[in-house]
Amino acid sequence: MAVYTQISDGELEAFLGEYDLGELVSFSGIAEGVENSNFLVRTTADTFILTLYEKRVNRDDLPFFIELMRHLAKKGLNVPSPVPGRDGATLRELNGRPAAIVTFVDGVWRRRIRPSCCRELGAGMAEMHVAGLDYDRVRENNLSVAGWRPLFDSCDLPKREIYHAMHNQLNMELHHLEAHWPRDLPVGTIHADLFPDNVFFLGDTLSGFIDFYFACTDILAYDLAICLNAWCFETDGSFNVTKARNLVMGYESVRPLSAAERAALPILARGSAIRFLLTRLYDWLNHPEGALVKPKDPMEYHQKLRFHQGVSGPAAYGLT
Ligand SMILES: Nc1ncnc2c1ncn2[C@@H]1O[C@H](COP(=O)(O)OP(=O)(O)OP(=O)(O)O)[C@@H](O)[C@H]1O
Ligand SMILES: N[C@@H](CCO)C(=O)O
DSSP, X not given: OOOOXXXXXXXXXXXXXXXXXXXXXXXXXXXXXXXXXXXXXXXXXXXXXXXXXXXXXOGGGHHHHHHHHHHHHHTTOOSOOBOOOTTSOOOEEETTEEEXXXXXXXXXXXXXOOHHHHHHHHHHHHHHHHHHTTOOOOOBOTTSHHHHHHHHHHHOGGGSGGGHHHHHHHHHHHHHHHHHOOSSSOXXXXXXXXXXXXXXXXXXXXXXXXXXXXXXXXXXXXHHHHHHHHHSBOTTSOBOHHHHHHHHHHHHTTSOOOHHHHHHHXXXXXXXXXXXHHHHHXXXXXXXXXXXXXXXXXXXXXXXXXXXXXXXXXXGGTOO
16 A cells, blocks of 8 residues: 555645645545555545655656656646646645645556557557657666666675575676667657556556656667566466567557667567566565565566567567
């Protein structure tokens, strides 16, 4: 459950006093998500999401995220749109945390993913990439190749005997990625966490994207590689090439990939697998006893990494 910081009726009413959003009707904490505290807030005007940014989010990055949502929303994408207060400010403080109100995005995330969902996702992601091309702020991806080794070192696997084999495998993989990571692919603003729970659907149609708090400036095709991992494996660990083909076809219906981007997909998929493996492993090894949020399984990504290590080229992802 992701409500780390509680708020009272009175505190919320005082906070809403800074806005022109009508009177508070009701509010409740949202159990989903692991990073921030989220509340569903109903007022006489509409329904909103109030987010209190918790410690993993760097305050200095918040303007990048907030302005990106505003930029994409202005371009007609269905993403949370930051709501300014009467003074024009979007970011303020509530109970010692940076806080913002954003618009509510309709839809639900898909628990069961059909290939057609992947096609919708691909097209929606490409639209987001195109819309983000003239976003003028830059945020380096601190969870890309330069950030993986420090994260790996902080997991301190040699200290734990059962992780010795994994330490050696991941060390070798990091050497490989550091030596072969592509340096000259098209770069832009990417979401960087487009997991199924951050993509909403109404029926079979994609209705919007949420959770821009890992967004950054990085290789556009890396977002696609993240989705190959997050959307195209079955629960038994097998890779569903039909889903992958649909994902790429959907993407290319809006933004065709260059030959170099296609050729780089296997290494980008390996990099994306190690990124989620390492953040999950770190959380797995460091989560406090009795914590409210259950850490996600790192081994799922170890298995995905092995799949990508074994592919001989982009054809493995359904590309011809
Ligand atoms: N703008 C929005 N419109 C509708 N629902 C939202 C919105 N923002 C958040 N939610 C709801 O809150 C939940 C948690 O939001 P979000 O994924 O941003 O949280 P998080 O703590 O940053 O999580 P994550 O673990 O995915 O990084 C979502 O699954 C969704 O149900
Ligand atoms: N999507 C991430 C969690 C943080 O957003 C994961 O599944 O590891």
